[in-house]
Amino acid sequence: MYLVPYAATPTSKTDLESLPDLLVSSVLYANLVTEMQTSSLTAGEYKVYFVDSEGRMSAPSAKIVLQVKDEKGLSIARVNQGSSILVGESGFVLRDIISQELGQEIDQEPNQELDLLESRDINDLIQVKQDGDTLHISYNTDSRRFEVIANGIPLAEIGIQPVPDSSISVEPTEDGVRIWPGMEATESTEASLRFTLYSYTEEEERGAELGQVDLPIRFDFTAPTVTGVTYQDGVITVTTDQQMGALPLVNSITYSPSGAFNGDEHFLLDNVPVIALSEDFKQLTIDITELLLNELPLNENGKFRLVISDLRDAAGNLSDKETTLDVRISNVDPDAISEGE
Known part of the structure; x- marks a missing residue:
């Protein structure tokens, strides 16, 4: 029995024995299970020929694929089987966030361009x-590749x-692997x-x-926009058309008793308000209860003016312009809800 490379085309016993990657095993009887030690062969595709005592060759067997035996028992899989990777217009940097935050890159110069991009953990x-x-899985900043580590090895x-x-x-970099859309990628590209x-x-x-x-990959190149804003019981709620990936910057909050903002404004950012995202990441709540002074003249004509910036969605798309939102107080009762303008 001769195990030979699948691409070989021998026509005789002499041809078989001249092949470089070759294993030969004797078969004493028909229908006898025969084992062959293949550790000396490289991984690849092979086939088997049988040659009888008179030198007659059989037809080749079906393709046999030899694979490298994984002696370490390693396997790779998705963390979540139904998951996909959301990629925005600027892309992101794939890192080993835990190890790198512990100071693996302490001697490196900061990369301002990469620091502006969203970071994600390969793990x-x-x-x-x-x-x-x-x-x-750890990122080796010297070789610029991800390595699987066990007990530090x-x-x-x-x-x-x-x-x-x-x-x-x-693109592998010293800070991680930068990943961004190709030149011809669109939101419908598979x-x-x-x-x-x-x-x-x-x-x-x-x-x-x-x-x-x-x-x-799921491509998303559209930055988020605000679709509504309301006020109730000291809380301003901002609603967006997409899931937010991070808290935006709240640049200012002012209140105008007349609603005209003609010089009667009260500035309310002496203290930092409590800001949070909803469970669906589409609403931003700004609790200004601590900022509402007892003497603040709330009335049904009054308005809050909120200025926010750096509105970013889950794909990392950034709306970098400032957004000004006016919120009318149509009723000063405790349970009243006002609509944004």
Whole structure:
């Protein structure tokens, strides 16, 4: 029995025995299970020929694929099976946030361009397990690659590739892997990021492939806008058309008893208000109870004026212009709700 490369086309026993990647095993009887030790062969595609005592060759077997045995028992998968990666117009930086915040990059010069981008943790997207235990994925700032670490020792590394290549740009930097949309990407473009697990090597070339997983990309290039604002019981609520990815800046809050803002304003930002996002991340609540002085002349003609900026959605799209919102107090009763203008 001869195990030979699948691409080979031998026509005789002599041809078989001249092939470089070859394994030969004797078969004593028909229908006998025969095992062959393949550790000396490289991973790839092979096939089997049988040759009888008179030198006659059989037809080749079906394709046999030899894979590298993962002696460390590593596997790669998504953290959430139904998850996708949301990518905005400016993209984001994929990092190992925990380790990097602990000071791995303390000697590096700050990169102002990357600091303005949203950071995401690779450990929130994919996971590598060994015998059921989840291992930490760390970013090596020297080699600029992600490594799988166990007890402080790198066991494997992870490569990132866009599919198709033109859909996403992937650039390793000293601060992490920057990922942003390709030149021709639109919100309807279908794409994914492929995370491939390789055996660890200190050489520049990749080690043996141990597995891979694809995460679909969802492009969103539209910055959020405010769709409404209300006031009730000392709380201003701002509603947006998209989920917010972070708290915006509240630049000023003023109150005009006449609603005309003609010099009768009261400025209410002497103290920092309590700001929070709703559970669906589409509403921003600003509690100004502590800012409302007892002598503040609330009346049904009065208005609050709120100026906010840096409104950012979950994809990282930023509305960098200031937004001015006027909120009318149509009724000063405790349960009254006023509509934004």
